[in-house]
Amino acid sequence: MDFDPQRVDYRDLLDAFWLSHDPTQPSYSTQYASVVLAHDDEQLRIALESRDRFESSIGRQVTTRIEPLRHFWLAEDYHQKYRLRSDRALAAEFRAMYPADADLRESSAAARVNGYLDGGGSRGQLEREIGLFGLSAEGSDHLLTAAFSRGSGHM
Secondary structure, eight states: OOOOTTTSOHHHHHHHHHHTSOTTSOOSSGGGOOEEEESSHHHHHHHHHHHHHHHHHHTSOOOOEEEEOOOOOOOOGGGTTHHHHHOHHHHHHHHHHOOSHHHHHHOHHHHHHHHHHTTOSOHHHHHHHGGGSOOOHHHHHHHHHHHTSTTSSOO
16 A cells, blocks of 8 residues: 555554454465555554554454565555456456556556445445546446445445
8 A cells, every 4th residue: 555644644544554454363374464564664663553552452462463664566466456356347347447457456446446345435435436436327336236235344
C-alpha cells in the first residue's frame, strides 16, 4: 500500500491496519503472512509502539511481524485485486478499462472495488463513490448487489 504522509498520519494508518484483520492469527505460510515493513528507523519505532499499544488494548499477543523493508516483490498478477478478479462480470468491465495487468494493479478504482467486494466500506460510502469507478449501469448495479449480498462479510 502506498500512502501520502501529507494526507494520512503513519500512526493512523497503523491503527487502521490493526483493526482491518486479526493480527493475533499466526499465518499458515510465509507467503500469506501479515507484516509491517518499515521504511526507516522512525517508522520501525512507531510501528513497534503501535503494536505494543494494540496488544495492550486487546490483551493478546500480536503475531504480525514488524521489520525493516529490505526488499519488496509484488505479488503475482493473479493475486492482485483477487476479489475483483473472482467476479466475472466486474473483472470483464475492469479488463476493458485496464487491459494491461500493471494498469489494473495500479488502478485506485479497481482497489476500491476489490475492497468493497471483500467486505470493506459501507453501502453509503459505495453509493457516494460508485460513479467514479467507470462502470456501466449494469456493472454498478452488480457491484452493489455483490458487495452487500448475504455472506459477503458486511454487517
